[in-house]
Amino acid sequence: MIQEEKAYSASSSPAGLQGTQGANWALILNKTQYGVGRILLYAVLILGAIIFSLPLVWMISTSFKPDALVFNMPIVWIPPKPDWANYYDAWTKSVPPFTTYYANTIFITVMSIIGLILSSSLVAFGFARIRFWGRNVIFMVLLSTMMLPSQVTLIPIYLFWSKLGLVNTFWPLIGPEWLTNAYNVFLLRQFFMSINTELDDAARIDGAGWFTIYSRILMPLARPAVGVIAIQAFAWNWNNYLGPLIYLSEPKKLTVAIALRLFETQQSQHIPETMAMTLVALIPVLLVFYFGQARFIQGIVISGVKG
Amino acid sequence: MSTQVAARPVAVEKRTRMSQRTRDNIAGFLFISPWLIHFLFLIAFAMLFSFGISLTETDLLSGAKFVGLANYTRMWDDELFWKAFGVTAYYTFALVPTSIVISLAIALLMNQKIAFQGVWRTLYYLPSVVQGVAVALLWGYVLNPRFGLLNAGLRAIGIEGPNWLYSEQWAVPGFILMGLWGAGGAMLLYLAGLQGIPTPLYEAAEIDGANSWNRFRHITIPMLTPTIYFNLLINIIASFQVFTQVYVLTNGGPNNATLTQVLYIYRKGFQNFQFGYASALAWVLFLVIMLFTILVVRSSDGWVHYEGELKK
Numbered sequence: 015m016i017q018e019e020k021a022y023s024a025s026s027s028p029a030g031l032q033g034t035q036g037a038n039w040a041l042i043l044n045k046t047q048y049g050v051g052r053i054l055l056y057a058v059l060i061l062g063a064i065i066f067s068l069p070l071v072w073m074i075s076t077s078f079k080p081d082a083l084v085f086n087m088p089i090v091w092i093p094p095k096p097d098w099a100n101y102y103d104a105w106t107k108s109v110p111p112f113t114t115y116y117a118n119t120i121f122i123t124v125m126s127i128i129g130l131i132l133s134s135s136l137v138a139f140g141f142a143r144i145r146f147w148g149r150n151v152i153f154m155v156l157l158s159t160m161m162l163p164s165q166v167t168l169i170p171i172y173l174f175w176s177k178l179g180l181v182n183t184f185w186p187l188i189g190p191e192w193l194t195n196a197y198n199v200f201l202l203r204q205f206f207m208s209i210n211t212e213l214d215d216a217a218r219i220d221g222a223g224w225f226t227i228y229s230r231i232l233m234p235l236a237r238p239a240v241g242v243i244a245i246q247a248f249a250w251n252w253n254n255y256l257g258p259l260i261y262l263s264e265p266k267k268l269t270v271a272i273a274l275r276l277f278e279t280q281q282s283q284h285i286p287e288t289m290a291m292t293l294v295a296l297i298p299v300l301l302v303f304y305f306g307q308a309r310f311i312q313g314i315v316i317s318g319v320k321g
Numbered sequence: 322m323s324t325q326v327a328a329r330p331v332a333v334e335k336r337t338r339m340s341q342r343t344r345d346n347i348a349g350f351l352f353i354s355p356w357l358i359h360f361l362f363l364i365a366f367a368m369l370f371s372f373g374i375s376l377t378e379t380d381l382l383s384g385a386k387f388v389g390l391a392n393y394t395r396m397w398d399d400e401l402f403w404k405a406f407g408v409t410a411y412y413t414f415a416l417v418p419t420s421i422v423i424s425l426a427i428a429l430l431m432n433q434k435i436a437f438q439g440v441w442r443t444l445y446y447l448p449s450v451v452q453g454v455a456v457a458l459l460w461g462y463v464l465n466p467r468f469g470l471l472n473a474g475l476r477a478i479g480i481e482g483p484n485w486l487y488s489e490q491w492a493v494p495g496f497i498l499m500g501l502w503g504a505g506g507a508m509l510l511y512l513a514g515l516q517g518i519p520t521p522l523y524e525a526a527e528i529d530g531a532n533s534w535n536r537f538r539h540i541t542i543p544m545l546t547p548t549i550y551f552n553l554l555i556n557i558i559a560s561f562q563v564f565t566q567v568y569v570l571t572n573g574g575p576n577n578a579t580l581t582q583v584l585y586i587y588r589k590g591f592q593n594f595q596f597g598y599a600s601a602l603a604w605v606l607f608l609v610i611m612l613f614t615i616l617v618v619r620s621s622d623g624w625v626h627y628e629g630e631l632k633k
Binding site: 055056058059062063066067068069070072073076084085086087088089133136137139140141144145146147149152155156159161162163164165166167168169170171173174190192193194195196199223224228249253254255256259260271272274275278285288289292295296299300303 | 358362447467590600
């Protein structure tokens with residue numbers, strides 16, 4: 015079977031025909047069949063889209079309801095009097111108010127992203143461009159560490175921070191990000207490898223050092239890949255739960271993720287308020303993804319999932 | 322790399338060439354030093370230390386006491402360990418294949434000529450962006466037996482839904498549904514894969530009289546196997562480490578029906594402060610993940626098709 019396909023690809027010329035399967039089907043089906051197919055296709059699309067988006071719609075709708083309306087059956091989708099106060103009440107009612115949690119989370123996330131981008135790009139550049147002793151072996155080791163679940167090293171690393179007296183600070187959450195991780199090095203290294211070496215060779219002949227090539231040539235070219243890393247790191251740090259759960263306990267140092275869960279347990283009778291705060295917590299991630307989407311999709315194609 | 326070496330002037334004096342190599346060695350290690358520090362301390366040393374701890378019985382008051390492999394043998398008789406193993410395996414092996422099928426199906430839909438493609442993509446992709454606590458809190462209510470969205474929907478078509486997270490039997494399926502909600506995330510990868518399939522393959526098959534099912538079965542699927550393989554690996558590894566949703570919503574209940582391995586490690590390590598036993602549990606989780614990774618990698622020769630690969 016595999017041989018057959020090889021034969022196809024070998025015999026056919028790489029025509030630039032922009033055809034998808036849909037277009038091919040369109041060619042062979044007659045018009046009626048085609049029409050029925052279209053209707054079915056859209057029916058499936060719409061049904062699926064409803065199933066996938068209803069939970070989010072329910073969350074938005076619930077966040078504007080008075081408490082009692084949540085239990086109404088059938089579900090009231092548009093509350094007659096939208097209760098905007100849910101947002102304000104929830105935000106200020108928690109002690110400390112959500113402002114503190116957001117400040118903490120933004121600080122941790124931004125510091126982590128800066129460190130991660132700096133360290134990942136330096137390391138990836140080293141692996142992609144410089145020939146040094148043991149490079150390939152070290153890179154294999156790096157790849158193999160991706161299999162290691164973080165739980166294995168969780169306790170020693172916790173004890174380490176605890177010995178330094180830094181539990182209940184942001185250090186354990188930010189510090190490791192400045193030392194990069196295998197996944198991001200791998201992603202960026204693949205991207206650097208795809209950039210032609212002609213430019214850096216020319217720069218080298220002109221006497222440029224490695225750092226100049228890194229900062230002046232490759233980093234400006236690597237912007238899309240760096241964007242991918244930044245977006246993913248944002249989402250990861252913003253949603254990180256186990257880390258803050260273990261390291262932070264003082265109320266005024268908590269992150270949004272931890273605070274949300276606390277709020278839910280303390281205010282379990284006020285479901286709309288919990289949904290309001292959950293929705294607010296989602297907005298930064300949604301915005302980052304929305305504005306980064308073009309880069310994000312591009313980045314996935316670049317990083318070469320096809321191995 | 323080879324181009325770089327070749328591009329360098331050939332007739333360089335031997336002495337400068339040597340020093341260039343030394344300089345490259347130094348530069349290389351300087352550039353990768355952040356990861357080297359990461360590896361030495363956060364991985365190599367931490368792993369050794371973790372294994373060391375796993376051979377001890379720790380207690381906050383009396384410190385560590387060497388007990389050999391007792392923590393590992395203790396697992397054998399620990400019902401909760403087996404329960405956690407079963408729950409995690411059930412979750413993983415139900416979620417991963419289903420989610421691959423669903424994201425592949427969505428990608429196939431998105432690959433058709435449809436109006437408002439961007440809108441559809443966003444609608445299907447959006448839920449996968451919502452992660453962690455937010456998705457857990459939302460789904461906690463979606464799955465609520467009394468006023469939740471899911472049971473309201475089931476009631477509308479005449480089915481009385483189960484108690485989901487409150488029932489021993491239905492709690493894990495509830496978490497699986499929650500995981501499937503994010504299936505749109507992998508859609509993008511499949512879409513990239515689908516768009517990379519050369520059109521002439523389909524045209525040639527059509528000329529040979531292959532119907533659409535045969536084209537799907539013998540062209541689309543084999544050409545997508547590298548992407549499926551990648552997702553399979555990533556998802557198995559991630560699902561074995563499921564924690565946040567379970568911790569937030571059920572904390573392992575009811576009656577430990579949703580006790581996953583990482584949750585059990587957390588309980589032992591950070592609630593009971595049995596660092597030794599928790600470390601041993603983490604090592605066993607590592608071995609389990611490695612075992613399944615190796616199984617998938619080994620099997621890949623049989624079913625993953627690389628277009629660039631030479632015929633055997």
